[in-house]
Amino acid sequence: MTGADPAAARDPARAFAALDLVVRRRLEGLLHGDHAGVRLGPGTDPEEVVRYRPGEDDVRRIDWNVTARSLEPHVWRPVAEHELETWLLLDETPSMAFGTATVEKSTLAASAGAAVALLTDGPGNRLGVARLRPDGLRWEAPRSSRAGAHRVARSAADVPREGAGGPSLAEAIGALERRARRPGVRVVVSDLVEPDGTHARPFPWEPALRRLAARHDVVVVEVVDPRELDLPDLGLLTLTDPESGRAREVWVSADLRERYAALAASHRAAVADAVRSCRAGHVRLRTDGDWVRDLARFVLGRRRGHRPVPRRRTR
Known part of the structure; x- marks a missing residue:
């Protein structure tokens, strides 16, 4: 599943059914057994x-x-068995309403979030959603993981395409850490692009993510588009910032393309290093790639690398 069926995108019910089928065929069972009881x-x-x-x-x-x-x-x-509570922080700022491949970043983010919800589905398990938007954070109370997945999958088309202001990603992660205290899984889905163009560490969201990972099992899903990694050889381009509305004409020379690609690669490497230093999981999904395969590879890697801490035995 590398892209979205245009007909399914217009029909939320059909889109969710297609996603559910993909998860069952290619991902189901990968998370089973990852979250054991703690008492x-x-x-x-x-x-x-x-x-x-x-x-x-x-x-x-x-x-x-x-x-x-x-x-x-x-x-x-x-x-003891206990219910798993998962919270999904979904970036729905205007920078996510962008895509030059098969899908927009917002559509991929919603699909990935819904897939995670389906993977954590189980008796008593619940999913809560926090939506980061220009008009603030929108909280959706936890409900069954499957119902939450359906809700997330239907929201891809509702991402605003312009607007500024609202809380930052760092503020949103901090709010999530304060609101949902019960240990569980926390998934942050974002392009991790700062509005002010910050491309080197330390990133503003690092302290909040580190605090979140100290209490919960945290996964950061980074969503990228190929045109964010390199510029096309098209000569004169008019570039517009979707969050501020500012536009600028740029002549794309060979030297500019080379410098841009190097800076973009450096930014992505810094993001990966920052997430790793916060002790959170990190998976990067591309709008022009097979995101289901990439997500499956990440989940399998976490399972193989999971080593439970031995408990002291009583006599």
Whole structure:
């Protein structure tokens, strides 16, 4: 799935059905088991084996292998299962209403956000959405992950194409950290482009992202378009800033194209380094690429690199 079906884009229900089918075929199951319980209690997965205490432990959980080896009755205690709460911060500023390939950045961002919601779907799991827009942050209360995915997928066409002001990405991440305190998954979907053109570290959003990652499992989904990485060889161009409305004519020479490409590559490398230093996951999706493949590769990489912290066993 490298692009959007134009007919599906005009029909939100059809678009969501197509996305759901893609997730089920290519991504379903990749996140299963990533979020284990953090406390002992009622559950199904064994966590530790302890001596049997009459009147306190369930005899149905006797571990007969350990009991036979130790000649004393032992039981296993399960890890408690709990619902996963995911919050999605979706950048819907005018810079996202841009695209020169198969889809606009806003459409790709909504599809990726909906895919993450479908991947975290499970009994009791919920998804909340925060939308960063020129008129402020819009909060949507958590609901079932599947319902949240449907809501996010339908919002791609609602991104404003002009407008300035509103909170910054740093302020939005900080607001999310203060609002949703329960540990869970936090996904930030943005192009990570600063309105003032900041292209080197430190970025304004780094402190807020670092605080968010200290409490939650954070994933940053960076959405880019190929024309943001290099300029076309078209001679005289009129470039317009969608957030400020300022326009400027630029003659695209070979030297300018070379310097622009080097600066864009440096910016993307700095962004990746900043996200990594905040201890957050980072995946970059392009409007001209197979974003489902890239997302699947990222999720598989996180699963293979996941190493649970061993808990102290009681005796």
